[in-house]
Amino acid sequence: NAGVMQNPRHLVRRRGQEARLRCSPMKGHSHVYWYRQLPEEGLKFMVYLQKENIIDESGMPKERFSAEFPKEGPSILRIQQVVRGDSAAYFCASSPARAGAGDTQYFGPGTRLTVL
Amino acid sequence: RKEVEQDPGPFNVPEGATVAFNCTYSNSASQSFFWYRQDCRKEPKLLMSVYSSGNEDGRFTAQLNRASQYISLLIRDSKLSDSATYLCVVNNRGSQGNLIFGKGTKLSVKP
Numbered sequence: 222n223a224g225v226m227q228n229p230r231h232l233v234r235r236r237g238q239e240a241r242l243r244c245s246p247m248k249g250h251s252h253v254y255w256y257r258q259l260p261e262e263g264l265k266f267m268v269y270l271q272k273e274n275i276i277d278e279s280g281m282p283k284e285r286f287s288a289e290f291p292k293e294g295p296s297i298l299r300i301q302q303v304v305r306g307d308s309a310a311y312f313c314a315s316s317p318a319r320a321g322a323g324d325t326q327y328f329g330p331g332t333r334l335t336v337l
Numbered sequence: 338r339k340e341v342e343q344d345p346g347p348f349n350v351p352e353g354a355t356v357a358f359n360c361t362y363s364n365s366a367s368q369s370f371f372w373y374r375q376d377c378r379k380e381p382k383l384l385m386s387v388y389s390s391g392n393e394d395g396r397f398t399a400q401l402n403r404a405s406q407y408i409s410l411l412i413r414d415s416k417l418s419d420s421a422t423y424l425c426v427v428n429n430r431g432s433q434g435n436l437i438f439g440k441g442t443k444l445s446v447k448p
Contacts, residue, residue, distance in 0.1 A: 254435060254436070256436075256438075262440060263341075263424070263438040263439055263440040263441060264381065264424075264436075264438040265438070266435035266436065266437070269434070269435055277434075277435060279435075280435065310378075312380055312381070314436075325371075325383060325386070326383075326436060327383070328380040328381050328382070329380060330379070330380050331379075331380050333378075
C-alpha cells in the first residue's frame with residue numbers, strides 16, 4: 222500500500238512565477254490536508270479538503286494561494302506570483318474517510334519550494 | 338500564548354539515557370493528542386497517540402494531564418537512532434480536523 226505521494230520533491234521558481242504542488246493521498250483516504258513548514262519553524266495548517274470540497278481554508282493566505290482536490294487525480298496546491306517568503310517545505314497529509322477510523326494523519330515526503 | 342509549546346532543546350544525551358519531553362497546550366477543548374517524530378529534512382511520522390490513561394509502546398511512554406493541559410513523552414534506554422526532532426501535536430476538532438504542531442524538541446543521542 223503506497224503511502225502519501227507528493228511531487229515534485231524539489232521545486233525552484235523565480236519570483237513572479239507560479240508553483241504547482243501535487244499530492245496523491247494513501248489508497249482509501251479521501252481527506253487531504255496541506256501544511257507549510259518555514260525554515261526552523263513548526264508545521265502550520267493551510268487547508269483541509271475532501272473530494273471536490275474545501276472544508277477548512279482558515280490557514281491559507283488570502284492572496285495568491287489556492288487548493289483543489291478534484292474527483293479524479295491528485296490534490297493541487299497552487300501558488301501564484303511566488304515571492305521569496307514562500308520558500309518552505311509543503312507537506313500533504315491524508316486520513317481515512319470511514320467513520321470511526323480515527324484522526325491519524327499520514328504525511329507525504331513534502332515538496333521543498335525554493336524561490337530565487 | 339502559543340497553542341502548543343515545547344522546549345526547543347537541544348537535548349544532548351548519551352546512549353542508554355532516559356529523556357523526557359514536555360508540552361503544554363492552550364485550548365482546554367482539545368480532543369486528540371499525538372507525538373510525531375521528524376528527521377532532518379523529512380516528513381513528520383506518527384510516533385504514538387496519547388491517551389488520558391497514559392500509554393506505552395516499547396521504550397516510549399506518553400502521558401496526558403487534561404487538568405494541567407500537559408503532555409509528556411518519556412524515552413528509556415535511548416538509541417542513536419532516536420536522534421530526531423519530536424513534535425507535540427494537538428487536534429482541536431476530534432476526527433478529521435487540522436493538526437496543531439509545536440515547534441519540536443530536538444534530541445541528539447551520542448555514543
